[in-house]
Amino acid sequence: MSDKVNLNRRQFLGKASAAIAGIAIAPGMLLFDFAHARPAGEAASSAVRWGMLIDTTQCDSGCNECVSACGKENGWPEAKSPTDVQWIRKVELKQVSTGRQTSLPMMCQHCAEPPCVDVCPTNASFKRADGIVLVDKHRCIGCRYCMMACPYKARSFVHEPVLDHNSDMPRGKGTVESCTLCVHRVDRGEQPACVEACAKAGHRAILFGDLNDPHSEIYLRIRSVASAQLRADLGLNPGISFVGL
Amino acid sequence: MLKNFAQSETRYFYALIAFGLLIAAAGLGAAHFMEEHGHVVTGMNNQIVWGMPHVFAIFMIVSASGVLNVASIGSVFGKTPYKARAPLASLLSIAMLAGGLSVLMLDLGRPDRIIVAATNLNPTSIFAWNVLLYNGMFALAALYLWTMMEQRMNRWSKPVGFAVFGWRIILTTGTGLIFAFLVARQAYGSALLPPMFIVMSFAWGLAVFHVVQSAMYAWNGKTLNPAILKRMKNLLGIFVLATLYLVAAYHLSNLYFAKQTAFEHFILYDGGIYPYLFWGGYVVFGSLLPLLLIYLPSLTKTPASEKPGGVVAASLLVILGSFSLLYVFIIGGQAFPLSIFPGYEASSSFGDGQIASYTPSLPEILLGCGGLAIAFLITAIGVRVLDSLPHDVPDRRKHEAE
Numbered sequence: 001m002s003d004k005v006n007l008n009r010r011q012f013l014g015k016a017s018a019a020i021a022g023i024a025i026a027p028g029m030l031l032f033d034f035a036h037a038r039p040a041g042e043a044a045s046s047a048v049r050w051g052m053l054i055d056t057t058q059c060d061s062g063c064n065e066c067v068s069a070c071g072k073e074n075g076w077p078e079a080k081s082p083t084d085v086q087w088i089r090k091v092e093l094k095q096v097s098t099g100r101q102t103s104l105p106m107m108c109q110h111c112a113e114p115p116c117v118d119v120c121p122t123n124a125s126f127k128r129a130d131g132i133v134l135v136d137k138h139r140c141i142g143c144r145y146c147m148m149a150c151p152y153k154a155r156s157f158v159h160e161p162v163l164d165h166n167s168d169m170p171r172g173k174g175t176v177e178s179c180t181l182c183v184h185r186v187d188r189g190e191q192p193a194c195v196e197a198c199a200k201a202g203h204r205a206i207l208f209g210d211l212n213d214p215h216s217e218i219y220l221r222i223r224s225v226a227s228a229q230l231r232a233d234l235g236l237n238p239g240i241s242f243v244g245l
Numbered sequence: 246m247l248k249n250f251a252q253s254e255t256r257y258f259y260a261l262i263a264f265g266l267l268i269a270a271a272g273l274g275a276a277h278f279m280e281e282h283g284h285v286v287t288g289m290n291n292q293i294v295w296g297m298p299h300v301f302a303i304f305m306i307v308s309a310s311g312v313l314n315v316a317s318i319g320s321v322f323g324k325t326p327y328k329a330r331a332p333l334a335s336l337l338s339i340a341m342l343a344g345g346l347s348v349l350m351l352d353l354g355r356p357d358r359i360i361v362a363a364t365n366l367n368p369t370s371i372f373a374w375n376v377l378l379y380n381g382m383f384a385l386a387a388l389y390l391w392t393m394m395e396q397r398m399n400r401w402s403k404p405v406g407f408a409v410f411g412w413r414i415i416l417t418t419g420t421g422l423i424f425a426f427l428v429a430r431q432a433y434g435s436a437l438l439p440p441m442f443i444v445m446s447f448a449w450g451l452a453v454f455h456v457v458q459s460a461m462y463a464w465n466g467k468t469l470n471p472a473i474l475k476r477m478k479n480l481l482g483i484f485v486l487a488t489l490y491l492v493a494a495y496h497l498s499n500l501y502f503a504k505q506t507a508f509e510h511f512i513l514y515d516g517g518i519y520p521y522l523f524w525g526g527y528v529v530f531g532s533l534l535p536l537l538l539i540y541l542p543s544l545t546k547t548p549a550s551e552k553p554g555g556v557v558a559a560s561l562l563v564i565l566g567s568f569s570l571l572y573v574f575i576i577g578g579q580a581f582p583l584s585i586f587p588g589y590e591a592s593s594s595f596g597d598g599q600i601a602s603y604t605p606s607l608p609e610i611l612l613g614c615g616g617l618a619i620a621f622l623i624t625a626i627g628v629r630v631l632d633s634l635p636h637d638v639p640d641r642r643k644h645e646a647e
Contacts, residue, residue: 082602083284083290086594090593093586095589118369119370120372122366141353148430151429153585153597157354159285173354231585
């Protein structure tokens with residue numbers, strides 16, 4: 001009698017454990033099943049290298065459209081203090097020898113040899129196969145070593161709680177973030193928000209495309225006009241180049 | 246007076262521990278406050294990303310390695326007076342490492358993700374290597390302490406001492422490399438930094454050791470053998486001089502490169518607080534004055550030179566100088582604008598081309614002091630639980646005679 005009871009109890013425990021395990025795993029399995037950003041077979045490929053060619057002669061010093069568009073697209077507010085994040089900023093330049101003035105948008109340069117990726121202790125900073133440099137917000141511990149290492153001051157640390165999220169771009173207090181080249185839009189076949197806004201404002205100063213595709217406009221332009229990478233002396237091979245510097 | 250002190254010694258000890266606990270609690274409270282509100286409550290920002298907590302943490306980590314020099318001179322180079330001090334040096338090393346790492350961890354944007362840092366190591370990151378080096382240092386220093394304190398393990402203390410010596414040289418190299426590997430900023434990215442950090446660790450670690458040793462002797466009503474004091478005092482002088490030499494070499498080589506002269510001009514001449522801290526805090530008060538206290542004949546040939554007061558004063562000044570130098574190096578190094586557009590004057594809403602401003606905040610300073618308090622508590626309790634007061638042969642004889 002007692003043996004039978006024990007057996008029932010064991011069977012019950014066994015089935016209950018299986019059920020609990022199932023409940024625990026199922027949501028993950030379901031998410032895995034439904035949360036495809038891109039269908040299988042279209043993973044980021046190293047055959048592609050996304051980049052930009054910024055024509056500073058077309059960039060208007062009074063215009064801030066690219067910055068506003070980025071903030072709106074990625075859910076970061078207008079910067080008012082040195083602790084506020086800025087994924088993209090307008091830089092005004094004056095050549096010391098000639099006094100010539102230039103304006104340009106400055107953001108993550110998506111280096112082929114990114115120092116931020118080298119120094120990140122937890123692999124939170126990483127470079128996608130298609131050259132886009134990103135931060136895994138779940139792995140970032142907020143040590144800011146990548147900010148120390150970036151020669152372009154492209155990264156920001158989130159100093160305050162984030163109350164308003166854009167569903168495409170989760171953000172969080174205590175982690176580091178920067179321009180993602182609007183990876184969510186690029187994966188949908190669209191242009192980054194800043195490129196679209198610049199064209200809409202009538203400047204067309206930012207050209208985005210695949211640096212490896214011989215038929216792309218950026219590939220042809222970069223071979224026909226003089227352009228330069230910032231701090232090319234460092235040998236980081238940024239994906240962003242500038243005309244008119 | 247001494248009799249009264251002996252009677253109430255336990256009470257004084259608990260009062261000190263309570264004080265240490267209070268400061269440590271204030272530090273933890275500050276970390277919680279920063280965690281709750283974000284780093285917006287600190288003086289740090291997107292231009293000065295490492296601030297006061299890093300000054301405290303790097304001081305403690307560098308000193309933790311250097312303090313073991315006292316042990317290494319005993320174990321590796323076989324000098325008896327230093328051998329007697331190896332247990333105290335090991336304990337101090339563990340304490341300072343714990344204090345420094347606590348500050349570094351609690352300053353993280355996401356200290357709750359510490360398990361991520363421990364389980365996802367990027368092999369190209371010197372930070373990730375340091376996670377291993379610092380943990381290994383804890384283990385080795387504890388093992389070393391054990392081989393010295395447990396008689397059956399004594400025969401292992403020499404090989405373990407050698408391992409500690411090698412490990413800590415690599416560890417301080419790793420700390421210097423945090424900065425040496427940074428190509429972005431003009432203050433860093435120099436291969437001179439790891440050896441500079443090693444020599445700084447010798448000076449700062451020995452200064453900390455002098456202060457703690459003198460406090461312990463005074464507390465126990467004992468007098469340190471003047472010959473040993475003189476020897477250790479002169480060693481501190483050599484380390485202070487060597488640090489000064491490497492710091493000078495670093496700045497002089499920078500001054501020679503035209504692209505670096507604007508940065509050096511800022512740090513050494515017109516950078517506001519930074520030149521003051523460099524020349525006043527580090528050079529005059531942190532190096533020259535201690536050297537005078539150590540070497541000036543009129544000071545060293547008086548009966549007072551046999552008392553530890555001068556050495557303690559020199560050591561405290563060296564510690565003051567170390568904080569000044571680290572402040573200039575870490576914060577001044579970030580305050581100078583990045584050279585992104587050579588040949589252009591730059592301006593933007595993100596501080597391009599501008600000197601970044603930084604004002605240390607109370608939570609940051611409390612967090613740093615909390616780390617010092619953790620180191621103090623581990624030392625004070627460790628010294629009481631373990632028999633780590635240096636036992637010198639002449640001292641013992643003197644004691645027996647009394």
